[in-house]
Amino acid sequence: MKKVLVACGGAVATSTVAANKIRELLKVNNIKADVQQCRVSELSSKSDGVDLIVSTAKVDRDYGVPVIHGLAFISGIGLDKTKQQILETLK
Amino acid sequence: MMNKLLDKDLIFLNMEATSSTEIFKNLGTVMIQKGYANDNYIEGLINREANFPTGIPAEPVAVAIPHTDASFVKESKIGLMTLLNPVNFTIMGSDSEIGVQVVILLGLADSQHHLKALQTVISLIQEPSFIKQLLSISTQEVALELLNQELNLTIEEEVK
Numbered sequence: 001m002k003k004v005l006v007a008c009g010g011a012v013a014t015s016t017v018a019a020n021k022i023r024e025l026l027k028v029n030n031i032k033a034d035v036q037q038c039r040v041s042e043l044s045s046k047s048d049g050v051d052l053i054v055s056t057a058k059v060d061r062d063y064g065v066p067v068i069h070g071l072a073f074i075s076g077i078g079l080d081k082t083k084q085q086i087l088e089t090l091k
Numbered sequence: 092m093m094n095k096l097l098d099k100d101l102i103f104l105n106m107e108a109t110s111s112t113e114i115f116k117n118l119g120t121v122m123i124q125k126g127y128a129n130d131n132y133i134e135g136l137i138n139r140e141a142n143f144p145t146g147i148p149a150e151p152v153a154v155a156i157p158h159t160d161a162s163f164v165k166e167s168k169i170g171l172m173t174l175l176n177p178v179n180f181t182i183m184g185s186d187s188e189i190g191v192q193v194v195i196l197l198g199l200a201d202s203q204h205h206l207k208a209l210q211t212v213i214s215l216i217q218e219p220s221f222i223k224q225l226l227s228i229s230t231q232e233v234a235l236e237l238l239n240q241e242l243n244l245t246i247e248e249e250v251k
Contacts, residue, residue: 012158070184077149
């Protein structure tokens with residue numbers, strides 16, 4: 001079981017949309033994962049044992065976990081590339 | 092039936108603004124005056140945008156989706172402002188700026204309850220024809236009707 005954190009500024013709007021799209025993506029690709037939302041400010045306390053962080057906000061610190069920028073889930077631009085990156089990271 | 096997330100007074104069309112702060116004051120004042128948001132809502136929007144920018148590169152013009160923490164909002168609303176000239180916003184998750192001409196205010200008190208509406212708004216941002224249509228509208232009634240139509244396509248699933 002993989003663990004994915006989807007972060008944004010307040011865990012209200014953009015991470016909600018991105019997290020749902022990521023759950024769908026992983027389901028379609030038969031990747032079992034626990035996808036959770038959080039605020040960027042919560043990353044340090046929640047990144048233990050996490051395989052991937054997808055964030056729509058800027059992540060300045062290194063948590064020892066790969067970080068993928070999730071803007072494409074909101075803008076739709078470059079979405080295929082972002083999806084591919086996520087799948088490759090979780091393989 | 093008019094979607095509860097919409098209010099004609101939260102629709103501003105073909106406005107001229109010089110900064111995101113000016114835009115937040117316009118939309119935020121209505122949110123506060125109508126009792127939809129707390130008195131510090133405008134500061135909330137300004138601070139949030141400074142820390143977590145919401146500019147989105149979209150076609151044919153860039154869009155911004157300003158919002159605050161849910162705790163600032165008393166009654167969920169979605170607002171709209173179209174701009175005659177681009178106003179600079181920082182792109183979400185970056186340091187680069189982009190000239191925005193469509194602002195969609197996400198005044199949401201609870202994202203889970205309004206997930207469908209949120210998803211609808213985000214998918215509309217990704218439709219160049221919708222953005223183009225928004226820019227061409229000159230009356231609040233027409234804009235309200237268009238937004239209502241789009242949001243109500245999903246309302247059945249949201250009524251509890």
